[in-house]
Amino acid sequence: xxxxxxxxxxxxxxxxxxxxxxxxxxxxxxxxxxxxxxxxxxxxxxxxxxxxxxxxxxxxxxxxxxxxxxxxxxxxxxxxxxxxxxxxxxxxxxxxxxxxxxxxxxxxxxxxxxxxxxxxxxxxxxxxxxxxxxxxxxxxxxxxxxxxxxxxxxxxxxxxxxxxxxxxxxxxxxxxxxxxxxxxxxxxxxxxxxxxxxxxxxxxxxxxxxxxxxxxxxxxxxxxxxxxxxxxxxxxxxxxxxxxxxxxxxxxxxxxxxxxxxxxxxxxxxxxxxxxxxxxxxxxxxxxxxxxxxxxxxxxxxxxxxxxxxxxxxxxxxxxxxxxxxxxxxxxxxxx
Amino acid sequence: xxxxxxxxxxxxxxxxxxxxxxxxxxxxxxxxxxxxxxxxxxxxxxxxxxxxxxxxxxxxxxxxxxxxxxxxxxxxxxxxxxxxxxxxxxxxxxxxxxxxxxxxxxxxxxxxxxxxxxxxxxxxxxxxxxxxxxxxxxxxxxxxxxxxxxxxxxxxxxxxxxxxxxxxxxxxxxxxxxxxxxxxxxxxxxxxxxxxxxxxxxxxxxxxxxxxxxxxxxxxxxxxxxxxxxxxxxxxxxxxxxxxxxxxxxxxxxxxxxxxxxxxxxxxxxxxxxxxxxxxxxxxxxxxxxxxxxxxxxxxxxxxxxxxxxxxxxxxxxxxxxxxxxxxxxxxxxxxxxxxxxxxxxxxxxxxxxxxxxxxxxxxxxxxxxxxxxxxxxxxxxxxxxxxxxxxxxxxxxxxxxxxxxxxxxxxxxxxxxxxxxxxxxxxxxxxxxxxxxxxxxxxxxxxxxxxxxxxxxxxxxxxxxxxxxxxxxxxxxxxxxxxxxxxxxxxxxxxxxxxxxxxx
Numbered sequence: 001x002x003x004x005x006x007x008x009x010x011x012x013x014x015x016x017x018x019x020x021x022x023x024x025x026x027x028x029x030x031x032x033x034x035x036x037x038x039x040x041x042x043x044x045x046x047x048x049x050x051x052x053x054x055x056x057x058x059x060x061x062x063x064x065x066x067x068x069x070x071x072x073x074x075x076x077x078x079x080x081x082x083x084x085x086x087x088x089x090x091x092x093x094x095x096x097x098x099x100x101x102x103x104x105x106x107x108x109x110x111x112x113x114x115x116x117x118x119x120x121x122x123x124x125x126x127x128x129x130x131x132x133x134x135x136x137x138x139x140x141x142x143x144x145x146x147x148x149x150x151x152x153x154x155x156x157x158x159x160x161x162x163x164x165x166x167x168x169x170x171x172x173x174x175x176x177x178x179x180x181x182x183x184x185x186x187x188x189x190x191x192x193x194x195x196x197x198x199x200x201x202x203x204x205x206x207x208x209x210x211x212x213x214x215x216x217x218x219x220x221x222x223x224x225x226x227x228x229x230x231x232x233x234x235x236x237x238x239x240x241x242x243x244x245x246x247x248x249x250x251x252x253x254x255x256x257x258x259x260x261x262x263x264x265x266x267x268x269x270x271x272x273x274x275x276x277x278x279x280x281x282x283x284x285x286x287x288x289x290x291x292x293x294x295x296x297x298x299x300x301x302x303x304x305x306x307x308x309x310x311x312x313x314x315x316x317x318x319x320x321x322x323x324x325x326x327x328x329x330x331x332x333x334x335x336x
Numbered sequence: 337x338x339x340x341x342x343x344x345x346x347x348x349x350x351x352x353x354x355x356x357x358x359x360x361x362x363x364x365x366x367x368x369x370x371x372x373x374x375x376x377x378x379x380x381x382x383x384x385x386x387x388x389x390x391x392x393x394x395x396x397x398x399x400x401x402x403x404x405x406x407x408x409x410x411x412x413x414x415x416x417x418x419x420x421x422x423x424x425x426x427x428x429x430x431x432x433x434x435x436x437x438x439x440x441x442x443x444x445x446x447x448x449x450x451x452x453x454x455x456x457x458x459x460x461x462x463x464x465x466x467x468x469x470x471x472x473x474x475x476x477x478x479x480x481x482x483x484x485x486x487x488x489x490x491x492x493x494x495x496x497x498x499x500x501x502x503x504x505x506x507x508x509x510x511x512x513x514x515x516x517x518x519x520x521x522x523x524x525x526x527x528x529x530x531x532x533x534x535x536x537x538x539x540x541x542x543x544x545x546x547x548x549x550x551x552x553x554x555x556x557x558x559x560x561x562x563x564x565x566x567x568x569x570x571x572x573x574x575x576x577x578x579x580x581x582x583x584x585x586x587x588x589x590x591x592x593x594x595x596x597x598x599x600x601x602x603x604x605x606x607x608x609x610x611x612x613x614x615x616x617x618x619x620x621x622x623x624x625x626x627x628x629x630x631x632x633x634x635x636x637x638x639x640x641x642x643x644x645x646x647x648x649x650x651x652x653x654x655x656x657x658x659x660x661x662x663x664x665x666x667x668x669x670x671x672x673x674x675x676x677x678x679x680x681x682x683x684x685x686x687x688x689x690x691x692x693x694x695x696x697x698x699x700x701x702x703x704x705x706x707x708x709x710x711x712x713x714x715x716x717x718x719x720x721x722x723x724x725x726x727x728x729x730x731x732x733x734x735x736x737x738x739x740x741x742x743x744x745x746x747x748x749x750x751x752x753x754x755x756x757x758x759x760x761x762x763x764x765x766x767x768x769x770x771x772x773x774x775x776x777x778x779x780x781x782x783x784x785x786x787x788x789x790x791x792x793x794x795x796x797x798x799x800x801x802x803x804x805x806x807x808x809x810x811x812x813x814x815x816x817x818x819x820x821x822x823x824x825x826x827x828x829x830x831x832x833x834x835x836x837x838x839x840x841x
Contacts (some may be wrong), residue, residue, distance in 0.1 A: 207712055209704070209707040211712075212703060215689075216689050216692060220687075220690060222685060223680075223685070225668060226668050226687075227668075227754065228672040228758075230669060286692070
């Protein structure tokens with residue numbers, strides 16, 4: 001028996017079809033086909049449409065990367081949206097108001113996000129509390145902290161002039177850069193950041209010992225503990241990384257809006273969970289991967305884009321998104 | 337016995353994705369008999385019974401009930417025709433009362449779905465009387481001991497007018513008196529004309545309760561006939577397909593230096609501070625020795641192994657020395673690093689990691705070795721998994737197969753492989769042969785002999801006394817957390833061990 005011999009031997013159509021990656025791909029293709037049909041008079045065939053979609057989905061995708069790590073360890077992180085808002089406020093404070101260099105502002109923001117995540121992770125690991133409750137508490141707490149730090153105001157470059165009007169100052173070059181598109185204006189920088197986050201998660205999950213431990217904890221926590229897996233440490237790591245990725249997303253969000261909005265990211269945790277689940281990572285833990293999450297992010301991104309270029313109203317858009325998310329999940333979890 | 341069989345399954349065949357699991361199987365059951373179905377794990381017993389219980393409807397061959405052909409589309413249909421299955425894992429809902437469990441899904445209802453509790457209680461009482469059971473009908477079923485729950489499940493089947501009862505290893509979690517009680521009930525059901533299919537791995541039970549016997553091997557009938565016509569040796573041969581000269585391999589004991597030294601180990605119950613799980617236990621174990629642990633349910637043997645493995649953290653008091661060095665593990669991870677390894681008695685809940693492949697299950701505990709700098713080394717992992725699969729004779733389609741798909745014996749071997757990868761000095765084995773078929777059991781015994789020959793110390797808990805007497809070099813008996821006696825091989829007899837276990841001296 002060798003590494004590849006068995007694969008071709010056991011590969012029947014049924015097995016092929018149960019492969020989660022292919023299912024996620026099929027869901028994505030289905031959405032793309034819908035886009036080809038309802039192409040809004042050719043708008044779907046323009047590269048700019050796809051470029052914008054990849055830019056718009058990036059923030060959600062970055063959150064989903066961290067969420068994937070947590071969900072694979074059979075947890076859930078509801079705080080990612082709030083940590084995004086908190087990080088946006090911190091980053092705006094550091095770079096817009098205090099004028100810090102990005103080399104200082106970025107690590108400081110990332111640290112803040114990671115600390116929030118680590119706080120949830122610490123409680124979950126050490127006191128063995130339910131992730132749902134702990135991260136729900138962190139979600140509320142981080143939102144409150146964001147409002148407190150910002151004084152409930154959006155932090156921007158605006159300066160109030162003597163006559164009571166506002167003048168918007170110039171944003172620092174680093175923020176302009178985050179907002180830019182590169183490669184002859186073809187790819188947004190935030191899209192590349194999303195891909196880089198995905199790559200880091202892939203390295204962690206597929207190539208590092210820690211990734212294996214996360215799968216083991218998600219598959220059977222007690223067995224993992226008895227097998228010498230450092231369960232507490234790994235949970236702490238997963239939530240801290242989820243907080244870190246939320247901070248990355250917060251920085252991107254702030255750069256796109258050029259302001260630190262304490263309300264930013266409200267409800268984003270649900271989009272991130274939807275992306276992970278549509279990709280096919282099991283909420284029960286132990287199964288899934290970052291590739292699935294990338295496909296899930298594309299599926300959701302295309303869906304939103306197709307609805308918006310066809311000028312579907314918000315009410316219908318929300319209802320349709322709900323229906324399509326449910327059908328995609330039914331489609332993926334059907335076992336026969 | 338009636339002339340027309342209650343049930344006749346003819347030329348049954350079934351395959352999964354091109355892999356044939358059953359071929360040309362014939363199985364007959366008469367009213368008023370106990371028919372033992374035997375076979376190793378993966379021989380096709382469960383598949384055959386699932387066909388009978390209506391779980392699978394796409395099979396080859398015919399199923400005749402009372403001489404008429406029937407093909408059930410669902411388990412509900414099979415149940416309506418009188419086929420009931422008592423699963424290994426009980427399917428009672430622990431929070432519901434006894435009577436609600438008995439009528440779950442078939443409640444006696446009036447118009448508008450209004451329940452008729454009076455009638456239900458009456459009938460439930462009648463069914464329980466049939467089993468000589470006097471239970472509080474309103475009590476939650478989950479609060480009764482396992483053995484009683486099993487009987488409630490039988491009452492449930494009787495209330496559903498079952499004529500064919502399939503019992504899948506019903507004795508695996510029962511102690512001796514409970515088993516005898518279950519057998520008495522089975523005999524009375526037999527007299528009432530029920531046909532009973534009894535699945536078990538234990539040879540004694542087959543002869544004790546069975547009228548006739550069918551042995552499956554690799555999806556085919558390897559032997560069938562009256563139990564009295566099939567001597568144990570022939571039965572074993574039919575089960576494994578090769579000659580097992582003895583049930584247990586010969587054991588040679590060459591004790592090495594003292595490996596493990598335990599003095600006054602005590603442990604109080606973390607959930608009930610008034611109770612002592614272990615009370616001043618002292619013993620020593622040599623390198624190359626199999627130290628057997630015996631005792632009744634709750635005697636503290638499992639807790640002793642877990643305490644040595646750091647499952648209770650720093651709670652245990654007393655002195656433990658491993659190779660002369662003090663051993664005080666604060667976690668399983670820490671114990672592992674010192675050379676301890678612990679096979680839990682519940683491989684589904686505390687052993688296997690679902691979602692991980694066979695290779696990754698095997699290398700999990702030794703990952704530090706296979707990825708010294710955090711980066712994994714897939715090739716080394718593969719090589720290690722393949723070599724231990726060969727050494728332990730793990731049968732699998734492929735090393736990247738999901739571990740849940742393996743049969744019980746092979747799953748157990750995967751877990752043992754995981755522990756051997758850590759190069760342990762002391763192997764703590766809690767019921768290593770539970771739910772493992774005869775052939776794989778024999779493999780495990782031989783492996784234990786090999787490991788002890790290589791200098792590993794094994795501490796072995798098993799509820800099968802013959803196994804303990806045959807494998808252990810010394811037997812230590814525990815009673816309520818205290819030492820009740822130590823017997824060397826040859827000195828120990830079943831009577832001695834049992835008496836000590838029950839607290840007599």
